[in-house]
Amino acid sequence: MSSKSRSAPGAGHVGPLLSARCTGCGKTSEKRTNEIVGDTPTGSFQHVCHSCRSVTWWNVLRVLEEADSE
Numbered sequence: 346m347s348s349k350s351r352s353a354p355g356a357g358h359v360g361p362l363l364s365a366r367c368t369g370c371g372k373t374s375e376k377r378t379n380e381i382v383g384d385t386p387t388g389s390f391q392h393v394c395h396s397c398r399s400v401t402w403w404n405v406l407r408v409l410e411e412a413d414s415e
């Protein structure tokens with residue numbers, strides 16, 4: 346019986362895993378955050394964009410993985 350409930354190290358921070366688009370450069374990437382403004386499936390959040398080389402706003406496109414709520 347092996348239980349793999351933990352995310353792999355380096356996968357991100359806490360919160361749901363999201364597919365999101367940077368409003369600065371339009372790049373789509375997978376991000377993890379629990380600081381979403383608005384509803385998770387349609388909200389926005391601030392995150393570092395490596396293309397923009399700064400913190401930008403990201404629009405959620407899809408929820409890939411729900412956050413552990415416990």
Ligand SMILES: [Zn+2]
Binds near residue numbers: 367368370394395
């Ligand atoms: Zn960007």
